[in-house]
Amino acid sequence: MGLALEKVLPEPDLIFYTTPMPCDSAVALFDVLADMKRVPTYIANYEYRHHPKSVKNLTREFAELIEFLEKVTGNRLDTDRLKETIEISRQANNAMIEIHQLRKKVPCPLRTRDAFNSFGMRIAGDGMQDSLNFFRTQLKEVKDRVARGVGVLPEEKYRLVANGAYPFFAMDIVDWFQEEFGAIFVADFFNLTAWHELEKIEDPLEFMAQKSLYFFGLETLYGPTENTIDRVAEEIGSYQVDGSVYFTHFGCKQACGLQKIYRDKILERLGLPTVVIDMDISDPKIVSVDQMKNRIREYMSVLDGMKVRH
Numbered sequence: 001m002g003l004a005l006e007k008v009l010p011e012p013d014l015i016f017y018t019t020p021m022p023c024d025s026a027v028a029l030f031d032v033l034a035d036m037k038r039v040p041t042y043i044a045n046y047e048y049r050h051h052p053k054s055v056k057n058l059t060r061e062f063a064e065l066i067e068f069l070e071k072v073t074g075n076r077l078d079t080d081r082l083k084e085t086i087e088i089s090r091q092a093n094n095a096m097i098e099i100h101q102l103r104k105k106v107p108c109p110l111r112t113r114d115a116f117n118s119f120g121m122r123i124a125g126d127g128m129q130d131s132l133n134f135f136r137t138q139l140k141e142v143k144d145r146v147a148r149g150v151g152v153l154p155e156e157k158y159r160l161v162a163n164g165a166y167p168f169f170a171m172d173i174v175d176w177f178q179e180e181f182g183a184i185f186v187a188d189f190f191n192l193t194a195w196h197e198l199e200k201i202e203d204p205l206e207f208m209a210q211k212s213l214y215f216f217g218l219e220t221l222y223g224p225t226e227n228t229i230d231r232v233a234e235e236i237g238s239y240q241v242d243g244s245v246y247f248t249h250f251g252c253k254q255a256c257g258l259q260k261i262y263r264d265k266i267l268e269r270l271g272l273p274t275v276v277i278d279m280d281i282s283d284p285k286i287v288s289v290d291q292m293k294n295r296i297r298e299y300m301s302v303l304d305g306m307k308v309r310h
Contacts (some may be wrong), residue, residue, distance in 0.1 A: 004033055014072050015041040016065070024253065042068045049227070050213040058209035066205075082204050085127040089211070090198045095135040096122065097197055102142050103186045104239050107151020108159065109142045112174040112185040116166060119190045157182030158303060161236050163189040163262060163274075164247035164255045168281045170289045181300050187239045225261050232262075233269040243303050244274040245296070249281045273306075275299035 003009045015037065017030035034041040044061045047054035066077050096118050103110055118135075125131030145151070160177070162185045167173060177183045198214075201207040236244075244266050246259050263274040277295055280286035 001029060001032065004036065012037055012039050014039050014069075016044070017041075018044045018046050025251070040068070040072045046212065050210075054213055055206065055209045058212060059203070059205045062205040062208055079204070086204050086207050087200075088129055088132050089127040090200065090207070092126070092132040092135045093122070093211070094197050095132070095139050096191075099135065099139050099142055100187075100191045102146055105146050106159075106240060107149075107153065107156045108184050108186045109145035109151060110138075111152050112162075112178065112188075113171060114138070115185070115191065116174075116188060152184055153178060153182055155182050156184060158242045158300070159184060159186045159240055160243045160245055161185065161187040161239065161241045162245050162247065164259075164277075165190075165249050165252070165281050166247055167279045167289075167292065169284055170292075173289060173292065176293070177296070183243075183300070185245075186241060187236060225258065229261060229265050230269070233265050236266065237270050241270075241272065242307075243299070244272050245299070246274050246276045248276055248278050250278065250286060251280065273299075273302060275302075 015034045019027045121131050160183050248256055248259055266272050266274055277292050278287055
């Protein structure tokens with residue numbers, strides 16, 4: 001909001017946003033921004049979960065969005081280009097899924113930081129040829145490592161699953177896990193429940209609706225969690241993990257609300273304790289790196305004790 005008031009953000013010609021969405025505060029932000037800037041605004045209503053009715057409704061929303069954009073901009077939709085972009089998106093999506101399934105291999109063939117990059121690439125580069133090239137290249141590299149039995153770590157002592165958002169101001173903390181404990185994250189929430197393999201669909205708007213409603217753990221974030229939490233636990237179990245780390249960003253009500261339900265389910269289904277790391281994704285004044293590391297050291301000592309007992 002401050003960036004908009006200081007005119008650091010580019011002045012918009014129009015505003016498009018969705019509601020509901022995982023970040024409630026973002027919905028409120030765009031509502032205020034639209035009122036402040038007084039430009040044409042379109043709000044798309046997403047439903048809470050994937051369902052045939054939801055797909056139908058969102059397909060209609062996209063059709064109305066196209067009408068809105070054509071009216072405001074004076075341009076016409078290039079349907080052929082839209083289909084081409086969607087096919088690029090579909091292929092990139094499916095390559096990414098294959099990459100993250102290969103993280104199940106022992107030893108894990110993909111660095112934690114490189115694995116998380118998938119999330120950013122899908123958000124910022126969806127439908128771009130460069131994004132597809134990235135995933136194809138990464139898939140080739142990961143397949144080669146699997147074929148040669150080569151992992152990221154010389155000795156893979158611990159396989160971990162991460163939930164919540166990493167502390168973006170200190171992403172080297174995931175490298176520290178590898179260097180300090182021989183521990184690697186082989187699965188993470190954003191890429192574990194994020195995507196489903198997408199088939200070709202003739203109607204590009206229906207494809208967009210299907211894909212949007214599969215967006216990263218939408219049903220898990222919105223609940224009710226009994227619809228998804230067992231599926232999440234089952235999938236985590238297939239990665240042969242030794243421990244679970246939950247990064248809880250104070251600004252995310254969904255992540256904070258889900259943490260106990262998730263922790264209890266992982267303990268019940270897999271016998272794994274979960275450490276909750278309180279933090280802010282961008283502000284080290286809330287919880288410092290040293291504070292996070294101390295909490296992690298305590299947890300890793302617990303995992304050490306569990307290995308000794310077994």
